[in-house]
Amino acid sequence: MEDTEDLNIIKILIATDTHLGYMDKDPVRGNDSLNTFEEILSIAVEKKVDMLLLGGDLFHDNKPSRWTLYKTMELMREYCLGERPCFLEILSDQSVNFPSNRFGCVNYEDANYNVSIPVFVIHGNHDDPSGDGNLCALDILSVAGLLNYFGRADDIENIKVTPILLEKGTTRLALYGLGNVRDERLYRTFLNQKVQFLRPVESPDDWFNLFVIHQNRVNRGPKNYIPESFLANFFHLVVWGHEHDCFIEPEFREAGNFYISQPGSTIATSLTEGEALPKHVGLLQIRGVEFNLKKILLKTVRPFFAAEVSLSDSGIDPHSTDEVRNFLFKEVSSILSEATEARGLEEAGVKIRPLLPLIRLKVEYSGGYTPFNIARFGQHFNDKVANPNDILLFYKRRGFCDPQGG
Amino acid sequence: MEDTEDLNIIKILIATDTHLGYMDKDPVRGNDSLNTFEEILSIAVEKKVDMLLLGGDLFHDNKPSRWTLYKTMELMREYCLGERPCFLEILSDQSVNFPSNRFGCVNYEDANYNVSIPVFVIHGNHDDPSGDGNLCALDILSVAGLLNYFGRADDIENIKVTPILLEKGTTRLALYGLGNVRDERLYRTFLNQKVQFLRPVESPDDWFNLFVIHQNRVNRGPKNYIPESFLANFFHLVVWGHEHDCFIEPEFREAGNFYISQPGSTIATSLTEGEALPKHVGLLQIRGVEFNLKKILLKTVRPFFAAEVSLSDSGIDPHSTDEVRNFLFKEVSSILSEATEARGLEEAGVKIRPLLPLIRLKVEYSGGYTPFNIARFGQHFNDKVANPNDILLFYKRRGFCDPQGG
Numbered sequence: 003m004e005d006t007e008d009l010n011i012i013k014i015l016i017a018t019d020t021h022l023g024y025m026d027k028d029p030v031r032g033n034d035s036l037n038t039f040e041e042i043l044s045i046a047v048e049k050k051v052d053m054l055l056l057g058g059d060l061f062h063d064n065k066p067s068r069w070t071l072y073k074t075m076e077l078m079r080e081y082c083l084g085e086r087p088c089f090l091e092i093l094s095d096q097s098v099n100f101p102s103n104r105f106g107c108v109n110y111e112d113a114n115y116n117v118s119i120p121v122f123v124i125h126g127n128h129d130d131p132s133g134d135g136n137l138c139a140l141d142i143l144s145v146a147g148l149l150n151y152f153g154r155a156d157d158i159e160n161i162k163v164t165p166i167l168l169e170k171g172t173t174r175l176a177l178y179g180l181g182n183v184r185d186e187r188l189y190r191t192f193l194n195q196k197v198q199f200l201r202p203v204e205s206p207d208d209w210f211n212l213f214v215i216h217q218n219r220v221n222r223g224p225k226n227y228i229p230e231s232f233l234a235n236f237f238h239l240v241v242w243g244h245e246h247d248c249f250i251e252p253e254f255r256e257a258g259n260f261y262i263s264q265p266g267s268t269i270a271t272s273l274t275e276g277e278a279l280p281k282h283v284g285l286l287q288i289r290g291v292e293f294n295l296k297k298i299l300l301k302t303v304r305p306f307f308a309a310e311v312s313l314s315d316s317g318i319d320p321h322s323t324d325e326v327r328n329f330l331f332k333e334v335s336s337i338l339s340e341a342t343e344a345r346g347l348e349e350a351g352v353k354i355r356p357l358l359p360l361i362r363l364k365v366e367y368s369g370g371y372t373p374f375n376i377a378r379f380g381q382h383f384n385d386k387v388a389n390p391n392d393i394l395l396f397y398k399r400r401g402f403c404d405p406q407g408g
Numbered sequence: 409m410e411d412t413e414d415l416n417i418i419k420i421l422i423a424t425d426t427h428l429g430y431m432d433k434d435p436v437r438g439n440d441s442l443n444t445f446e447e448i449l450s451i452a453v454e455k456k457v458d459m460l461l462l463g464g465d466l467f468h469d470n471k472p473s474r475w476t477l478y479k480t481m482e483l484m485r486e487y488c489l490g491e492r493p494c495f496l497e498i499l500s501d502q503s504v505n506f507p508s509n510r511f512g513c514v515n516y517e518d519a520n521y522n523v524s525i526p527v528f529v530i531h532g533n534h535d536d537p538s539g540d541g542n543l544c545a546l547d548i549l550s551v552a553g554l555l556n557y558f559g560r561a562d563d564i565e566n567i568k569v570t571p572i573l574l575e576k577g578t579t580r581l582a583l584y585g586l587g588n589v590r591d592e593r594l595y596r597t598f599l600n601q602k603v604q605f606l607r608p609v610e611s612p613d614d615w616f617n618l619f620v621i622h623q624n625r626v627n628r629g630p631k632n633y634i635p636e637s638f639l640a641n642f643f644h645l646v647v648w649g650h651e652h653d654c655f656i657e658p659e660f661r662e663a664g665n666f667y668i669s670q671p672g673s674t675i676a677t678s679l680t681e682g683e684a685l686p687k688h689v690g691l692l693q694i695r696g697v698e699f700n701l702k703k704i705l706l707k708t709v710r711p712f713f714a715a716e717v718s719l720s721d722s723g724i725d726p727h728s729t730d731e732v733r734n735f736l737f738k739e740v741s742s743i744l745s746e747a748t749e750a751r752g753l754e755e756a757g758v759k760i761r762p763l764l765p766l767i768r769l770k771v772e773y774s775g776g777y778t779p780f781n782i783a784r785f786g787q788h789f790n791d792k793v794a795n796p797n798d799i800l801l802f803y804k805r806r807g808f809c810d811p812q813g814g
């Protein structure tokens with residue numbers, strides 16, 4: 003499939019875990035999440051997609067700051083409203099797809115709004131509905147006509163996932179979504195066979211079945227994840243949110259008989275190795291029941307370099323703290339000069355904002371070494387590194403442990 | 409002037425101090441503020457006004473709950489968006505009128521929104537911009553295209569109030585607004601002659617000059633109010649927010665050479681006598697430099713009855729607490745039966761929601777009487793009164809003291 007204006011191709015930009023407002027009080031990193039969100043929105047406009055599909059954790063905080071909420075709405079109003087018509091015809095019962103929507107339709111069918119890029123969103127664990135009227139921040143954006151919030155299960159013991167049925171030319175898309183549910187509970191509901199994925203009655207095999215989910219994919223303890231095999235095997239593609247490592251290339255999974263694309267977060271919210279992978283969004287093109295996904299590198303993401311050293315390999319006397327400090331200082335300096343060099347190269351090519359990098363050096367210190375004050379150590383790298391206070395992470399090797407999802 | 413569709417008449421619904429979200433956790437009174445706001449919006453639609461002008465304290469809390477924010481936006485989307493065109497042409501430089509608006513225009517001129525009732529709002533002391541990015545809740549509604557937030561002074565020491573210049577047929581309106589500033593500071597800025605009200609250069613005398621302000625009007629201590637004489641004397645009408653007592657009938661004030669309309673709050677946020685006055689909004693009609701204001705009784709406002717007794721007038725022995733309690737019980741019961749009767753009459757006439765009344769009995773207890781537990785006393789009136797916990801207010805008469813503004 004070519005990247006054309008084919009009226010039988012549904013074009014969807016997929017992204018997840020934008021964590022808007024992450025560290026929004028930080029003088030250096032405060033705008034990172036919004037900068038990248040703006041990049042994603044501008045890609046959506048440039049690629050003339052039919053839809054932007056977001057896989058949860060749009061916001062980092064359950065109650066985003068007023069500033070973050072305002073800036074998010076400002077960006078969405080700027081990029082997602084406009085004259086360009088939307089070609090997706092909606093065939094399903096919208097009162098079922100969007101039960102809490104008093105206005106009875108997706109935003110681009112509301113005559114009072116001009117929507118050029120419809121945004122469809124599920125909630126993640128960071129921005130799920132909470133006590134206050136059982137609303138989430140996404141509901142505010144939804145009532146403002148800026149997005150279409152779907153996939154919310156009202157009864158966790160008995161979940162019916164009803165697809166949004168969309169048509170463009172000869173292509174028909176059944177879009178399934180399930181906002182985050184605590185993994186243990188959802189695991190149990192699956193075991194009890196109380197998760198149903200409803201299918202269109204008429205010619206169900208003619209639909210492209212896309213599912214977006216926001217759960218642990220990695221096994222983080224018994225029942226603390228959702229095995230791929232639990233999901234319905236009629237899906238063509240599953241977009242998996244919540245896991246921050248970018249494995250966006252669709253991978254065929256025998257267990258479920260579908261492809262999985264794990265876009266990963268668009269901002270590093272932890273300084274783990276997985277978050278240091280280059281971050282992407284995906285341009286998904288669907289024609290009939292075939293698809294193709296082109297990954298697009300995000301250029302506004304703050305550079306992040308993760309490395310690891312073991313002090314016992316260094317040959318330094320464990321009692322000579324000064325020598326250890328000097329050794330680590332050189333290690334970090336060397337990562338930093340690599341980073342600076344990489345940035346220079348990138349800038350020569352594409353226009354990239356000159357951002358201070360994030361650096362994380364994990365320091366294995368078994369063998370009698372003593373950790374020291376990492377904040378003081380970091381002062382040397384003020385104005386050179388975006389995270390001077392936590393460059394170093396001292397640890398002792400134990401068993402294997404998977405990083406947390408985000 | 410008749411209530412017609414005269415294309416030379418600018419029709420404005422004026423209201424203030426809606427205090428949305430006031431007591432929104434209260435099981436009985438939780439929806440009062442939103443119910444009345446919905447009534448106001450439906451009057452605006454019914455009267456086909458060109459504008460709804462709100463004089464501050466739209467929200468009760470600086471950070472409204474998610475529920476209140478959501479319901480407010482839902483109501484405004486329902487009542488203020490629509491196909492009906494707006495006839496107000498804007499002649500002033502909008503980037504000066506709305507400096508923080510990235511979209512460069514009033515909501516009804518934005519091609520991406522269909523606005524049928526433009527809402528113009530200044531902030532009050534309850535919903536003023538605060539620390540978080542120096543934004544207020546009104547900014548969220550503004551970026552959502554639901555209202556036009558104006559009258560914010562950036563430099564309190566040097567205030568320039570620039571009018572929004574609007575035209576409909578032969579009528580030209582200069583709309584001035586000043587969001588709340590701490591009274592002492594604004595008083596000083598006025599004294600320093602650093603408050604300027606700018607006027608249109610061309611034929612300044614052809615404009616109807618309307619000013620909306622949200623400050624103490626009552627003298628609550630030296631410099632803790634704004635004397636009417638401070639204001640520019642070219643105004644035709646001043647709409648004064650913040651004072652909750654309804655004195656909406658325009659009153660000519662020699663000191664300023666203008667009329668003042670004080671709409672008062674649309675919900676009682678304190679149980680003072682002033683808040684027990686019937687609550688109104690005003691239908692302002694302007695033709696040329698003449699105006700007329702018709703007050704409209706709000707029918708959804710919870711009935712509130714305020715009364716006062718002096719125990720020393722009762723002849724009861726100060727040591728006989730039971731007798732005092734019985735006496736007050738009878739007093740409250742008598743107010744309540746009056747209230748119930750009044751409600752019956754109202755219901756026979758116009759359709760009114762059957763609301764439990766608010767009752768406040770002020771009890772002057774000098775002369776050796778002892779106050780008792782008012783919450784326990786109120787238990788007798790659960791399910792009969794909306795505020796069982798604070799029906800009684802024991803006090804001792806001192807000097808004269810003005811109630812606070814709200």
Ligand SMILES: [Mn+2]
Pocket residue numbers: 058059126127128216243244245407408
């Ligand atoms: Mn997550």
Ligand SMILES: [Mn+2]
Pocket residue numbers: 019021058059126128244245246267407408
């Ligand atoms: Mn996440």
Ligand SMILES: [Mn+2]
Pocket residue numbers: 464465532533534622649650651813814
């Ligand atoms: Mn006020």
Ligand SMILES: [Mn+2]
Pocket residue numbers: 425427465532534650651652673813814
């Ligand atoms: Mn008020």
